[in-house]
Amino acid sequence: xxxxxxxxxxxxxxxxxxxxxxxxxxxxxxxxxxxxxxxxxxxxxxxxxxxxxxxxxxxxxxxxxxxxxxxxxxxxxxxxxxxxxxxxxxxxxxxxxxxxxxxxxxxxxxxxxxxxxxxxxxxxxxxxxxxxxxxxxxxxxxxxxxxxxxxxxxxxxxxxxxxxxxxxxxxxxxxxxxxxxxxxxxxxxxxxxxxxxxxxxxxxxxxxxxxxxxxxxxxxxxxxxxxxxxxxxxxxxxxxxxxxxxxxxxxxxxxxxxxxxxxxxxxxxxxxxxxxxxxxxxxxxxxxxxxxxxxxxxxxxxxxxxxxxxxxxxxxxxxxxxxxxxxxxxxxxxxxxxxxxxxxxxxxxxxxxxxxxxxxxxxxxxxxxxxxxxxxxxxxxxxxxxxxxxxxxxxxxxxxxxxxxxxxxxxxxxxxxxxxxxxxxxxxxxxxxxxxxxxxxxxxxxxxxxxxxxxxxxxxxxxxxxxxxxxxxxxxxxxxxxxxxxxxxxxxxxxxxxxxxxxxxxxxxxxxxxxxxxxxxxxxxxxxxxxxxxxxxxxxxxxxxxxxxxxxxxxxxxxxxxxxxxxxxxxxxxxxxxxxxxxxxxxxxxxxxxxxxxxxxxxxxxxxxxxxxxxxxxxxxxxxxxxxxxxxxxxxxxxxxxxxxxxxxxxxxxxxxxxxxxxxxxxxxxxxxxxxxxxxxxxxxxxxxxxxxxxxxxxxxxxxxxxxxxxxxxxxxxxxxxxxxxxxxxxxxxxxxxxxxxxxxxxxxxxxxxxxxxxxxxxxxxxxxxxxxxxxxxxxxxxxxxxxxxxxxxxxxxxxxxxxxxxxxxxxxxxxxxxxxxxxxxxxxxxxxxxxxxxxxxxxxxx
Numbered sequence: 001x002x003x004x005x006x007x008x009x010x011x012x013x014x015x016x017x018x019x020x021x022x023x024x025x026x027x028x029x030x031x032x033x034x035x036x037x038x039x040x041x042x043x044x045x046x047x048x049x050x051x052x053x054x055x056x057x058x059x060x061x062x063x064x065x066x067x068x069x070x071x072x073x074x075x076x077x078x079x080x081x082x083x084x085x086x087x088x089x090x091x092x093x094x095x096x097x098x099x100x101x102x103x104x105x106x107x108x109x110x111x112x113x114x115x116x117x118x119x120x121x122x123x124x125x126x127x128x129x130x131x132x133x134x135x136x137x138x139x140x141x142x143x144x145x146x147x148x149x150x151x152x153x154x155x156x157x158x159x160x161x162x163x164x165x166x167x168x169x170x171x172x173x174x175x176x177x178x179x180x181x182x183x184x185x186x187x188x189x190x191x192x193x194x195x196x197x198x199x200x201x202x203x204x205x206x207x208x209x210x211x212x213x214x215x216x217x218x219x220x221x222x223x224x225x226x227x228x229x230x231x232x233x234x235x236x237x238x239x240x241x242x243x244x245x246x247x248x249x250x251x252x253x254x255x256x257x258x259x260x261x262x263x264x265x266x267x268x269x270x271x272x273x274x275x276x277x278x279x280x281x282x283x284x285x286x287x288x289x290x291x292x293x294x295x296x297x298x299x300x301x302x303x304x305x306x307x308x309x310x311x312x313x314x315x316x317x318x319x320x321x322x323x324x325x326x327x328x329x330x331x332x333x334x335x336x337x338x339x340x341x342x343x344x345x346x347x348x349x350x351x352x353x354x355x356x357x358x359x360x361x362x363x364x365x366x367x368x369x370x371x372x373x374x375x376x377x378x379x380x381x382x383x384x385x386x387x388x389x390x391x392x393x394x395x396x397x398x399x400x401x402x403x404x405x406x407x408x409x410x411x412x413x414x415x416x417x418x419x420x421x422x423x424x425x426x427x428x429x430x431x432x433x434x435x436x437x438x439x440x441x442x443x444x445x446x447x448x449x450x451x452x453x454x455x456x457x458x459x460x461x462x463x464x465x466x467x468x469x470x471x472x473x474x475x476x477x478x479x480x481x482x483x484x485x486x487x488x489x490x491x492x493x494x495x496x497x498x499x500x501x502x503x504x505x506x507x508x509x510x511x512x513x514x515x516x517x518x519x520x521x522x523x524x525x526x527x528x529x530x531x532x533x534x535x536x537x538x539x540x541x542x543x544x545x546x547x548x549x550x551x552x553x554x555x556x557x558x559x560x561x562x563x564x565x566x567x568x569x570x571x572x573x574x575x576x577x578x579x580x581x582x583x584x585x586x587x588x589x590x591x592x593x594x595x596x597x598x599x600x601x602x603x604x605x606x607x608x609x610x611x612x613x614x615x616x617x618x619x620x621x622x623x624x625x626x627x628x629x630x631x632x633x634x635x636x637x638x639x640x641x642x643x644x645x646x647x648x649x650x651x652x653x654x655x656x657x658x659x660x661x662x663x664x665x666x667x668x669x670x671x672x673x674x675x676x677x678x679x680x681x682x683x684x685x686x687x688x689x690x691x692x693x694x695x696x697x698x699x700x701x702x703x704x705x706x707x708x709x710x711x712x713x714x715x716x717x718x719x720x721x722x723x724x725x726x727x728x729x730x731x732x733x734x735x736x737x738x739x740x741x742x743x744x745x746x747x748x749x750x751x752x753x754x755x756x757x758x759x760x761x762x763x764x765x766x767x768x769x770x771x772x773x774x775x776x777x778x779x780x781x782x783x784x785x786x787x788x789x790x791x792x793x794x795x796x797x798x799x800x801x802x803x804x805x806x807x808x809x810x811x812x813x814x815x816x817x818x819x820x821x822x823x824x825x826x827x828x829x830x831x832x833x834x835x836x837x838x839x840x841x842x843x844x845x846x847x
Contacts (some may be wrong), residue, residue: 009582010486010493010502012098022099022106025053044180046112047090047120050507051183054093054103054223058610060830061097062224062233064837068827069148070839073309075324075820076778077142077149078302080338081135081331082294083274084153084236085127085160087643088119089184089223091118091487092140096226105669122177123644125159128236128278128601129562130477130669131370132804133643134448137669140480140595143227143234144506145822152298154186154290155221155238158273163601163640168617172276172604185238192242193218195296197289201391208348210391216267217242218297223451227483228506231827238296241270276601278562285384292389295338299345302326308427324361327818330367330442333378333434339441340395348391351840354398366817367445368475369437371666372452372460373566379425385432396432400424403440410467411421421463439464439471449667449688475813476691477667478806481508484673488647491530492678499523509802518795526842527798528791531654531678538652542636549630554593555784556650559657560641563602563609563675566664570758571766571773572598572657573616576635577734578774580623583632591632592781597649599638611754613637618743618750646670651677658683659773661764663708665689672804678794682780684769688804696800700793704776705769714768721759724767731770735759822846 012830029049069076094100107114135151142149156235161172199213213767218239225234243264249257270293275282302661306325307315327551330336339361346357371377385393400423411417423440425431439445439461447453457465465472486505488492496504499517504510535552542548559572583591602609620635638649642705656674658681665687675681675692682702683689693701706714725732739755741748758766781789802808814820825844828836
């Protein structure tokens with residue numbers, strides 16, 4: 001039977017009526033799946049029956065919410081992103097609808113195991129990492145804050161690849177996540193729209209016409225996004241590419257009908273697969289097609305919704321109110337083509353003059369920058385644009401002309417400034433700098449943590465921020481406490497509710513009240529027990545899934561995120577080898593037992609990242625099989641890290657590794673999830689770590705390494721890796737072992753690319769922070785030996801996480817960028833008459 005969850009109203013009340021109704025719905029849906037005999041039903045049959053039962057409770061509220069927006073006609077917010085890393089939907093829906101306890105009870109009474117059912121659901125892996133998961137957290141917060149918001153993206157047939165580790169190497173497998181169907185989406189063929197590619201531009205008396213194009217259809221699939229206990233259900237609309245029925249048949253009907261039908265795949269490939277790069281730009285035509293596809297379909301949809309107003313009032317014909325009714329947020333530069341596309345619609349189709357169109361466009365868009373790494377910035381070759389989107393290239397040139405005329409007027413004869421601020425880069429092959437396009441075409445630009453926003457203003461986009469300082473803002477990232485506490489850590493969520501009440505779920509700042517309990521012996525004991533239970537549970541999971549035994553009383557030292565040189569998994573690896581060497585040198589010396597868990601995916605084409613995985617797995621093989629080490633040190637590479645696995649490992653973590661080179665991680669959000677779930681952080685002063693230290697007190701994090709200023713200083717004088725190697729004996733020993741083949745006896749040369757990089761061209765200065773990192777890790781071990789003091793520090797950290805709720809982030813976007821106000825108005829539930837909706841709509845308008 002299911003592990004019974006405590007009756008606490010943050011998870012809803014399991015009244016007898018609810019439970020009976022849910023059981024009835026469950027059996028009805030099981031019947032629909034043509035399973036007449038419970039004995040032949042599989043866990044997947046049961047999962048679908050439960051999913052459809054829960055979905056039934058969503059639909060009425062979903063329809064109600066959309067009716068309400070139609071009545072109230074609020075300003076709408078459109079979040080455009082090429083990634084939405086949603087993970088699983090079932091449990092999140094139960095929690096946000098307040099159905100979790102009732103569903104648990106129903107499933108228990110039916111003699112089934114809720115956890116087994118939840119494990120049947122595939123992750124919706126439509127994202128790579130932070131940027132895509134941020135979009136998912138934002139959707140949850142926008143619904144919870146009652147904003148009329150829509151997420152728009154692509155319904156990839158194949159999400160982020162599944163990672164297998166074979167012989168210590170990463171191997172990719174296709175993520176066929178739709179194989180068994182997706183109960184949470186609804187296809188909306190009635191809203192299918194055409195998207196044009198290629199063709200040419202014809203100059204006519206009526207202006208420019210884009211003609212002779214190839215058409216691909218965009219089919220929308222809608223997924224409901226429930227807010228937390230407020231009856232709001234917003235929509236995420238993902239587009240899927242479809243070939244028109246006359247595709248390849250009307251143009252050059254050569255008579256090869258079979259081939260023409262087979263060629264439909266070419267059009268439909270647009271939404272086939274997610275590009276698996278994190279913080280790296282791959283300038284492929286298919287990727288540019290994806291970016292324009294989502295933008296063109298979405299803008300048509302936005303304009304249709306803008307023109308459709310309440311029956312009785314005339315449809316809108318003037319666009320002067322467009323920015324008062326529409327806000328569009330660009331999640332990085334990936335949807336940047338929305339800027340020339342909206343201009344094309346305004347100028348070519350709606351026949352507005354350029355100045356008016358440009359004013360409306362700029363007031364509509366806002367742009368979020370997510371990285372300062374130069375290899376991640378999108379720079380599309382002009383040649384590619386000229387072929388695929390000829391009219392858009394003309395519009396970009398015109399935007400640039402107006403922009404540069406302004407710069408030239410302000411800075412006469414400063415050719416260097418013109419070159420640096422142009423949307424077109426002329427060195428080598430001509431390219432369009434998409435970040436510059438976004439800055440020029442938006443009324444607000446933001447970074448995602450204070451340190452990152454400052455770097456943007458003073459370094460990367462300095463010329464732009466000098467010109468329009470008011471345009472540049474900071475919006476520090478956040479995470480949704482519904483998924484990242486209630487869902488993944490019910491034990492901790494309920495313990496917190498017992499001492500400070502339940503309001504914190506929607507107002508995370510209330511966690512500050514936990515400071516009053518930091519010295520409370522009973523509370524310290526309870527927090528410590530929740531952590532221990534989570535560790536035991538995760539250890540059991542690892543044993544069941546991966547056949548590895550770990551010691552739950554060891555310190556769980558966890559480093560999970562995408563594998564990238566700047567995130568410095570190698571630094572962690574060097575520390576592991578250092579600990580190993582110390583144990584071997586003095587086996588009887590006291591050692592605080594550790595289980596080091598490293599996980600994450602490497603982009604398939606990123607050779608160095610794949611070598612880093614192989615190094616970690618090779619070191620693990622040696623360490624885990626050395627009898628001298630025994631149970632003191634274990635190293636696990638966590639295969640196929642993804643949202644649903646994060647939900648398991650994060651609550652079980654003692655130490656969170658956030659060790660990027662200062663100035664490289666824009667924000668990070670994993671850091672916040674660990675902090676909220678009772679882990680302590682070892683990290684550099686980078687990204688949101690800086691603000692975490694500010695909120696909790698630097699003495700309550702393990703901060704080490706160079707600051708941004710130190711890195712800048714070192715860049716000036718030059719980083720000399722060899723000097724550290726010569727100066728630090730333990731570092732020399734570790735590097736000699738890797739170089740000599742100690743961890744790869746069958747192939748001593750195996751890691752030469754990696755060691756060569758570390759010695760000769762390490763942009764991220766691993767050796768420079770090695771000594772301080774190792775010393776800092778000694779402090780960690782020392783504190784871990786005093787469980788009471790450790791847990792006190794944990795409590796102070798949890799109490800300081802209020803700022804890092806995505807509810808706070810979204811409230812700032814809403815008021816400071818989008819010009820909308822969060823509301824706690826509860827939309828009338830489906831069992832109340834339609835008039836109640838009009839009542840609430842009037843109340844909203846008064847506000």
